[in-house]
Amino acid sequence: MDASERRRGPASRRRSPLAGAYRGRFAPSPSGWLHLGNARTALFAWARARVAGGAFVMRVEDLDAPRTRPEAVAGNLEELAWLGLDWDEGPDRGGPHGPYLQSERVAYYAAALERLVAAGRVYPCYLTRREVAELAAEAPGPAADGSGVDDAGEGPAEQPARVYGARHRERNAAVAAARAAAGRAPSLRFRVPDGTLSFHDAVQGEVTVDLGAEVGDFVVRRADGLHAYQLAVVVDDAAMGITEVARGADLLHSTAAQLLLYDALGLPAPVFAHVGLLLDADGAKLAKRGGALSLRELRLAGVDPRAVLGVLAHGLGWSRRPEPLTPGELLESLGAGPVTAPPGPVRLTAADLAALGVHS
Secondary structure (H helix, E strand, C coil): CCCCHHCCCHHHEEEEECCCCCCCECCCCCCCCCCCHHHHHHHHHHHHHHHCCCEEEEEEECCCCCCCCHHHHHHHHHHHHCCCCCCEEECCCCCCCCEEEHHCCCCHHHHHHHHHHHCCCCCEEEECHHHHHHHHCCCHHHHHHHHCCCCCCCCCCCCCCCCCCHHHCCCCCCHHHHHHHHCCCCEEECCCCCCCCCCCCCEEEEEEEEHHHHCCEEECCCCCCCHHHHHHHHHHHHCCCCCCEEEEEEHHCCHHHHHHHHHHHHEEEEEEEEEECCCCCCEEECCCCCCEEEEEHHCCCCCCHHHHHHHHHHHCCCCCCCCCHHHHHHHHHHCCCCCCCEEEEECCCHHHHCCCCCCC
């Protein structure tokens, strides 16, 4: 990849063969029940697919078994169906691009990794997580490659890490031979080139990422053998013919790493649309582990799903007030589009909470 290609970004050089037939998706990670932020991102992705007259795919990202709650695999789909969303393909419906559970797609990730290894695009890393963190602390910088779980409930299991750069590569080179001889299993990292990568985001506009400072060499297979989120999501979206990925804005910088993988694997890249996150009334990010109000709790409390849909539509800027809506009414109000969304964070308002019967 030459310097001019890095400026344009892989997406500008290779388009999906299904570019004329819209295919969107939502890919929840079943680590818990879906909160309002998850539901809002799902609604955004669903509405863009339906207004475009395209297909909407449901894929469950249950690759990290220790992090997966078995009851949430089917439970997340039930929550979304209660809200009124539907999908054309998924683990409960089947389809031509299955399986739709990541845990059943490991062979696809292994094949893609073999191609990266054969092309010399990855290398073994023998550093421990503590060593990576300590070296990063010596050279503080921005969080790398979109680690963490986004507002859509998708993302890698690792917590945000600092950029893996020159210090890490030097340390790894110094210890690799001895640790390999001792039988230690390495992780595999994708070697990120220098330079910048630019792409157009349907919500955020033009985005330019400094690859060395903001991405760094990222993991594609963990030391325990688990294929990493970045690799799995690229392989799956390409195999399923996804033409647009709509998700939370906290995975915006993860896009650069994924575009590099699309390019390295010779796969068509989708368009991206990163919607600003939904925050609670105090301005804090919603999180499953933080006890954010879930669709399951609202359903058990007898809240009308039309009220929830109205609150989410209001938070996306699609209505002036959080009034009850059915999916059909929402699509009718959106018309032929375009389906837009706020690029920045949006707080739940007192009116939103009142519409759900929740008092702030």
